[in-house]
Amino acid sequence: MRVALADDAALFREGVARLLTDAGFEVVAKAGDAAELLARVHADPPDVVVVDIRMPPGFTTEGLDAAREIRETHPEIGVLVLSAHVEPHYALQLLDTNARGAGYLLKDRVTDLAELSDAVRRVAAGGLVIDPGVVATLVGRQRVDDPLKSLSEREREVLAVMAEGRSNQAICERLFLSPKTVEAYVRSVFTKLGLRQGPDDNRRVLAVLAYLRR
Template identity: 50%
Template sequence: MRVVIADDAVLLREGLVRLVEENGHAVVAVVGDGPSLVDAIVEHRPDVSIVDVRMPPSHTDEGLRAAVEARSRVPGSPILVLSQYVEVSYADDLLADRLGAVGYLLKDRVSQIADFLDALTRVAGGGTVLDPEVVSQLLVRRRRDDPLRNLTPREREVLAYMAEGLTNAAIARKMVITDGAVEKHVRNIFTKLNLFQDEEQHRRVLAVLAYLQG
């Protein structure tokens, strides 16, 4: 994969470069601010970009805003966001275009190398990967008109794992049920959320969005 890395923290940035390159991928650009990230994505069209939420000058949401701008200029450009803390509104903003190929992980996950690299690959492939802690905090924001109100507890559990980016097979292993049972739950989720006649990956993204916005 061709990767862009955007982080103003030199130690973490260089660590990410080494990790990515040692696992057979090419780092095509390394930047430390939002405008440079946008320029790098437009110029290089990377397979995935690793982006810190907080970058200069205010160290608030520059990385996120730059990622959103980059995806407006290069629609669907895969973005994996890293953050020190859970910034719930940022996750909503990044997911708002409904194109998939986005991830949001806490920086602690980088130390779990296999999981981090797996998340990077899934985002590059068009998937949506969310840190379990992000999912947990998003649940607190459930609105009164919950679109998930018709789902059974088992279907909600399946959808929560979908939001973490797990495949049906991985969900089956987590829940200790058959692949066929998971597929049935997923079909029921699509039906109850009125997600019809669309390709599977796109419907999964829309189902996860409904889960996050519920």
Template identity: 50%
Template sequence: MRIVIAEDSAILRDGLVQLLTLRGVEVLAAVGDADALRAAVAEHAPDAAVIDIRLPPTQTDEGLRAAVDIRRDHPGTGVLIFSQYVETKYAAQLIGDGGAGVGYLLKERVVDIGEFVDALKRVAAGGTALDPEVVAQLFGASRRASALDALTPREREVLDLMAQGRTNNDIAASFVVSERAVEKHVANIFAKLDLPPSGSGHRRVLAVLRYLDA
């Protein structure tokens, strides 16, 4: 897996490079601002980019805006936002752009580097990896009535875990039920969200995007 990192803190940036390199991740560039991030992605065409939200010069949302640009200009590059903050202004646009390969994790809630690498791999492979707090805040930012109203409480819980990038096996373990039971919930979710089987195989991602958009 080939990645670039955008983090303005030199200590955290170097720490990420060392930790990820030790786990077999090839770090092509580690930069400290949004313009350097855009240039690095254009030059290296990485599998994914790990991006902090608040980058120079204003330390507001430069990283998130750069992530939106990268998703538009380099759709083959996954984007994993890694920040202390949840910014809903551009996050909904980033996650709801119709594409896959997007993640948003909060720094203080990542306690296992192995789980972080797994999330990064999911994003690079076209999946999602969303922190539950991010999902909650994005969901709270817009509560339009939708097909999601037809979901049962358990189906909503399953969809929430799907948004975090969890597999059916992971969800089954969380609920202490069989994987078959989870598959039934997932099938019901697809049916209620009007997501018929297709050759693309992206129904899971589309379901998550419907969830966040609603």
């Protein structure tokens, strides 16, 4: 699988490139800013782009903006955005009603090779990846008349894992539950929150995120 990587910090960029190479990916491009990344991607589209949110020259949302452009011009390319901080609003900006092949991961996670590799493969396959830290922030927000209070502790755990973009099977493995038990919890969560069950994992994640962002 071919990956393009962009980060203005050379040491971090080279470190991630080494991790990806060790995991069996082919790093075909390494860029220090968003403009260089876009030029490399347009010239030779990879399977996945891994990009930092804050890039030169302004160090605001250049990487996120590049990710959106890549999604628009090359929808077949998976995009994984990295951030140094938990910023739910940026994660939600990356996803829309037709989102697929997109992810938002904290930079701290990339030291876990298994988690980084899994995220890259999932966005390459068209899945959605949301960092657990972002999900925890959204789920833990204090709201007036919070409907999440109607969920049991276990249902909240299922909701949180679901919002990360995980399948029912992954929820089983994470929470040590049987498939039938997970299905029952998922149905209960959607019923209590008044959400429609989507036809696929991505639709399910988008429904949950749309609810949590309110």
